[in-house]
Amino acid sequence: xxxxxxxxxxxxxxxxxxxxxxxxxxxxxxxxxxxxxxxxxxxxxxxxxxxxxxxxxxxxxxxxxxxxxxxxxxxxxxxxxxxxxxxxxxxxxxxxxxxxxxxxxxxxxxxxxxxxxxxxxxxxxxxxxxxxxxxxxxxxxxxxxxxxxxxxxxxxxxxxxxxxxxxxxxxxxxxxxxxxxxxxxxxxxxxxxxxxxxxxx
Numbered sequence: 001x002x003x004x005x006x007x008x009x010x011x012x013x014x015x016x017x018x019x020x021x022x023x024x025x026x027x028x029x030x031x032x033x034x035x036x037x038x039x040x041x042x043x044x045x046x047x048x049x050x051x052x053x054x055x056x057x058x059x060x061x062x063x064x065x066x067x068x069x070x071x072x073x074x075x076x077x078x079x080x081x082x083x084x085x086x087x088x089x090x091x092x093x094x095x096x097x098x099x100x101x102x103x104x105x106x107x108x109x110x111x112x113x114x115x116x117x118x119x120x121x122x123x124x125x126x127x128x129x130x131x132x133x134x135x136x137x138x139x140x141x142x143x144x145x146x147x148x149x150x151x152x153x154x155x156x157x158x159x160x161x162x163x164x165x166x167x168x169x170x171x172x173x174x175x176x177x178x179x180x181x182x183x184x185x186x187x188x189x190x191x192x193x194x195x196x197x198x199x200x201x
Contacts, residue, residue, distance in 0.1 A: 003156040010173035018167040033088035044136025050105035052142030060113040063097025124152035147175040164192035
């Protein structure tokens with residue numbers, strides 16, 4: 001069975017956004033972005049809360065703005081309209097465009113991205129069925145919907161990118177309550193970001 005993975009970029013004190021909803025401090029540099037891209041290549045489906053989905057929508061324009069069929073590796077040129085954009089950013093847009101998306105929302109009536117389905121409520125049994133049929137890992141994004149998955153015992157791995165900033169409050173990356181984890185991997189990046197990969201016990 002494939003893994004259900006929760007990933008988040010958060011402050012050192014554990015928040016994905018501060019009390020004003022800001023997360024500009026979480027924008028990854030090229031080194032971190034390239035690392036994230038390699039992780040995302042193994043993902044076949046994103047499970048997203050509404051806010052996370054809306055945050056990610058701009059990637060769609062880049063993914064379908066002439067990038068498909070182009071390459072940012074091997075010396076190939078980036079399309080002219082994306083000149084000056086980091087190669088890792090362009091690469092992530094291509095990855096995003098090729099992944100199925102499930103958005104959990106009681107308010108959205110339509111989507112503005114391809115390969116996207118709206119689901120009204122988080123159904124643990126439906127996610128288990130998706131896991132049993134999937135051939136690639138499933139990534140869950142957004143701490144609110146992820147909390148439902150944690151509560152149902154569905155999350156297999158937790159991948160956190162800790163930014164060198166403390167924001168003092170806001171939207172927590174992890175649900176309240178005890179969570180037992182086993183460290184599987186760690187890496188430090190030049191800009192001070194620390195990647196921690198855990199198995200959820």
